[in-house]
Amino acid sequence: MYAFEYRKAASLDDAQKAFESADDGTYMAGGMTLIPTLKQRLASPSDVIDLDGIDDLRGITVDGDNVIIGAMTCHADVAASADVQKAIPALAHLASLIGDPQVRNRGTLGGSIANNDPAADYPGALVGLGATVHTTNKTVSADEFFTGMFETTLDEGELVTKVSFPIPEKAAYQKFPNPASRYSVVGAFVAKTKDGIRVAITGAGPTVFRVPEMEQALTAAFTADAIADISVPADDLNADLHASAEYRAHLIGVMAKRAVADCS
Amino acid sequence: MQISVTINGKQESGEVEPRTLLVEFIRYQLGLTGTHVGCDTSQCGACTIHMNGKSVKACTLLAAQADGQDIQTIEGVAPAAGPLHPMQEAFRDNHGLQCGFCTPGMIMSALAMVERHKGEDLDEQTIREELEGNLCRCTGYHGIVKAIAAGAKAMQGGS
Incomplete structure (x- = not known):
């Protein structure tokens, strides 16, 4: 160092x-x-x-139709929260899959999304649920917050303060983890929200993205079969020693179908 | 910079650089060498300690972050001259170690696991999932998993 x-x-x-x-x-x-x-x-x-000493940034509250989580709340606390487990079980499940127990005791929601690692899990939940990110300067939708590989709309010195997750009707997260690091090779977050169906994919591309074709098909019929023939082109996907772009493209279909099946 | 920690119930302080890792402070300045450095890349868990009752990897924390916090290492699990902790005893009884390098981290993770699942049955699958952050290159894990199940039982007053 x-x-x-x-x-x-x-x-x-x-x-x-x-x-x-x-x-x-x-x-x-x-x-x-x-x-x-x-x-x-x-x-x-x-x-x-x-930022560890800023207690205001820590905590989980359920406020009507939203679960609001402070930026410095660690993954273990989200995973173990009875409120999150009840309101958005898929979010608690996602938090329980990040890294390992020791990492979950330290790693935070704000840190994860501000870093925006392409293989991080939380961006999937934020975009999949249509969450809102609150920062020291602005309030921005998750769809706009994540702009590219390790890139967000955060300006120099700006800090994430909390994230507001709308409580969905149903939601599920399915991830194919790297067996060593537990980062997602591909993760699919599917949610039936009051504003419609959302399908967010993390791990596969430079940053989290939605799959509109799947969202439309699932709006017509919310079954795993409805998206069985939809494929995402491998052109812009990540390729590394763990998985080729073609393999990731294939996994998107598999993980999305599993997530849909998990919703029912 | 000056830091002070409560470590295994004892107040200790020392002068560290901002970049000093917590595990370096524990091993080289406090002389508590039971906490091991296996990989130094946050993967292996040999450096697992408890900070304020939570298991953390001491190779991925700055000593500065531990200032004012309550730390427990493997040395604080059982009295130096007294009997082993039931979890340590269970590792011995169930062949939960061979070379022993990963063992301090395994024990600290095991104790945190028992705490997290208080009142629940710690089944084999849960133990294996909870051990994601600890690597062992000798045992193949079977003995470790058995040891943790037995240790958890012993800690709850069972046989």
């Missing part, structure tokens, strides 16, 4: 001031991506600003 200054923020204001005064600062949520990145010397920030 290259040397850096460690600063622990006590409030959002404190964190943003520390960021502004740093030459090249970075925020740290759970650190489950940042610390390995620093250890490999893939990043050399002047200051690491720890």
